[in-house]
Amino acid sequence: MSQNVLDAWNEKLQSGDLTSDPIQEAAAGALDRLRDRILTLPKNPKRTRIWHRLFRRRTQKPRISPQGIYLWGSVGRGKSMLMDMFFDTIPDGDKQRIHFHSFMQEVHRRIHLWRSQDASGRRADFPNQENYHADDPIIPTAKWITQQGLLICLDELQVTEVVDALLIGRLFQALLDNHAVVVITSNRAPPDLYKHGRNRELFLPFIALIEKHLYVVHLDGPTDYRLIRLQGYKTWYSPSGFEATKRLREIFFRLTGIDPRMRDVPSEDLQLGGRSLHVPKSAEGVAVFSFKRLCLSPLGAADYLALARRYHTLILVAIPKLSQENYDGAKRFITLVDILYDHRIKLFCSAETTPEDLYTEGLNAFEFERCVSRLIEMQSDAWLQSCDLSAL
Numbered sequence: 310m311s312q313n314v315l316d317a318w319n320e321k322l323q324s325g326d327l328t329s330d331p332i333q334e335a336a337a338g339a340l341d342r343l344r345d346r347i348l349t350l351p352k353n354p355k356r357t358r359i360w361h362r363l364f365r366r367r368t369q370k371p372r373i374s375p376q377g378i379y380l381w382g383s384v385g386r387g388k389s390m391l392m393d394m395f396f397d398t399i400p401d402g403d404k405q406r407i408h409f410h411s412f413m414q415e416v417h418r419r420i421h422l423w424r425s426q427d428a429s430g431r432r433a434d435f436p437n438q439e440n441y442h443a444d445d446p447i448i449p450t451a452k453w454i455t456q457q458g459l460l461i462c463l464d465e466l467q468v469t470e471v472v473d474a475l476l477i478g479r480l481f482q483a484l485l486d487n488h489a490v491v492v493i494t495s496n497r498a499p500p501d502l503y504k505h506g507r508n509r510e511l512f513l514p515f516i517a518l519i520e521k522h523l524y525v526v527h528l529d530g531p532t533d534y535r536l537i538r539l540q541g542y543k544t545w546y547s548p549s550g551f552e553a554t555k556r557l558r559e560i561f562f563r564l565t566g567i568d569p570r571m572r573d574v575p576s577e578d579l580q581l582g583g584r585s586l587h588v589p590k591s592a593e594g595v596a597v598f599s600f601k602r603l604c605l606s607p608l609g610a611a612d613y614l615a616l617a618r619r620y621h622t623l624i625l626v627a628i629p630k631l632s633q634e635n636y637d638g639a640k641r642f643i644t645l646v647d648i649l650y651d652h653r654i655k656l657f658c659s660a661e662t663t664p665e666d667l668y669t670e671g672l673n674a675f676e677f678e679r680c681v682s683r684l685i686e687m688q689s690d691a692w693l694q695s696c697d698l699s700a701l
Contacts, residue, residue, distance in 0.1 A: 340395040377491035382528030388494035405458035451483030466495040478515035553659035565593040617652035628660035631668040
């Protein structure tokens with residue numbers, strides 16, 4: 310374990326994994342200052358676990374100010390890397406690192422658990438429940454979260470669901486009241502979060518909390534490290550088969566940083582107004598689907614729009630030769646490509662043939678020409694560079 314974040318950052322710089330970037334270096338320094346404040350909090354010698362010693366409530370102990378850091382910037386600028394360096398330099402104890410979407414899924418699960426009573430009328434798995442208002446699950450949920458770890462590192466914060474927008478402000482206020490220290494990464498500046506969402510006025514207190522209690526750092530360096538990792542790779546592989554699948558698998562692990570030896574790759578269920586869309590592989594803003602699952606199932610523009618808002622990269626496997634016989638799938642594919650193009654989402658594919666030969670015969674072949682043009686453009690370096698503000 311490196312002594313601090315700057316040490317870890319300099320090690321990567323010396324090894325050639327990073328290029329000189331004063332903005333990243335300054336962000337590493339900010340994280341080290343937060344780390345130093347955490348590790349110099351008054352300790353209670355009667356406690357054995359470090360975070361219980363550091364964070365036990367005392368009237369004479371002031372809160373850390375700020376209570377965390379909000380790292381935002383374009384895709385590939387090193388936000389998650391810096392957060393992980395910070396997380397790794399904190400001694401083992403009460404700390405947790407989780408993707409924001411998974412975090413909110415757990416929050417909703419805990420709220421549901423709070424509202425579910427056993428036969429005796431007691432709510433299971435919530436300590437000190439006599440201190441909570443019977444109809445308000447937010448405070449006990451926040452208490453439970455901080456018991457899992459008072460340092461909370463949340464990766465890729467973005468709010469697209471109105472149900473999340475309505476509760477997140479109160480939840481984070483309760484977390485901060487419980488002396489949580491929060492490090493967040495996001496593609497968006499705080500004022501741009503949930504920018505065009507429904508009932509956004511109810512979300513604005515969360516933005517105010519970020520700006521008041523967290524130190525906001527903008528990472529806007531010139532290097533997109535995710536694109537560097539993709540050097541030597543293409544976005545379109547044909548024909549489909551073992552070699553194409555192998556290359557797409559390598560792309561997935563390079564973009565997500567997941568160990569290829571990992572047996573169980575994370576999946577995800579996107580909630581879409583009372584139903585869910587299963588994402589077979591989902592990590593660090595990258596989703597993987599087969600063409601059959603995504604375009605031959607009864608899905609539509611709303612589903613594809615949800616994917617574009619949630620992910621910055623989509624990997625689509627085994628696109629077949631298209632024709633009038635499978636035109637429903639071709640039409641969905643056109644809709645998918647249009648939405649990904651408009652939202653600047655990176656697309657990596659394996660297909661039976663090239664985009665130009667994908668749909669050449671049939672009554673609707675002419676309609677497919679615009680899709681082909683977009684697919685060709687989406688393979689260019691210039692287009693990939695323009696995807697920095699993806700997942701809007």
